[in-house]
Amino acid sequence: TLDEARRQVTTLDLDATYGLVVAGDGWHPGVIGIVASRLVEEFGRPTIMIAMEGDEGKGSGRSISAFDLHAGIGACSDLLVRYGGHRAAAGLTIARAQLPAFAERFAAVARERLTADDLVPELRVDLEIAIDDAGSDLETLFRHLEPCGVGNPSPVLCARGVRLAGPPKVVGSSGLRLRLATSRGELGAIGWDLAHRARELDVHTPIDVAFRLERDEWNGESRLQAKLADFRPAAR
Known part of the structure; x- marks a missing residue:
């Protein structure tokens, strides 16, 4: 579902499209809200995912801070x-025949109410720590916040000036x-869909890194790891 939604988005002229509507047959209504959130993170635009079945579709939308999705x-x-819904998230039901007109008008409304500066993807950081504090005690503490998911995302940490212990x-x-x-x-740290950014890294250059702290369970072993959300050269 996520890959197909991404493919639909990449066919659009994103310089001119400020609000995204993607739809597909066979998508499970229970996951489209999660996928919409991922697309908002990646493309920085209010996004509505619609799972079509027969002549009707059920949609779930997520927004950026600058856009009132319900309005x-x-x-x-x-x-x-x-x-129905609220500023940040909403749901809808739509007839298949109205889908093209809805996508066009929603994009026009977003274009009218947003500026290009509003479309920079946002990353929410919950806590800034020293990388030395990213240990088992902190990971154990975060378990008290579970279950995490939509509505209760796992904490995102930020550590600055981190050095690499080896090449990526x-x-x-x-x-x-x-x-x-x-x-x-x-x-150890792992970042999915970040392989294309390996060339940005150098063992001699510290980075600022945003990540979630978690346990990697594999082959009967449990290791603490950082799940990367983003990184950049360390601010000077």
Whole structure:
């Protein structure tokens, strides 16, 4: 579902499209909200995912901070069977025949109410820490926040000026594995869909890194690891 939704988005002129509507047959209504959130993170635009079945579709939308999603959908309400929600998230039901008109009008409403500066993808960071503090005690503490998911996302941490303990390694077709140096040795890190950014990294250049702290369970072993959300050269 995510890959197909991405393919639909990449066919659009994103310089001119400020609001995304993607739809498909066979998509499970229970996952489209999660996928919409991923697309918002990647493309920085309010996004509505619609799971079509027969002559009707059920949609789930997620937004960016600058756009009132409920109001934006409301401006298209004459094209919908029903809708509801709030500023950041909403759901809707739509007839298949109205889908093209809805996608066009929603994009127009978003273009009218947003500027290009609003479309920079946002990354929410919950806590800034020193990389040495990213240990088992903190990971155990975060377990008290579970279950995590939509509505209760797992905490995103930020550590600045982190050095690599070795060169980056591409895993599979899209994974990026890093070894983050700490005073105790190193912390393994994995970032999916980040392999294309390996060339940005150098063992001699520290980075600022955003990540989720988790346990990697594999072959009966449990290792602490950082699940990468983003990185950049360390701010000077």
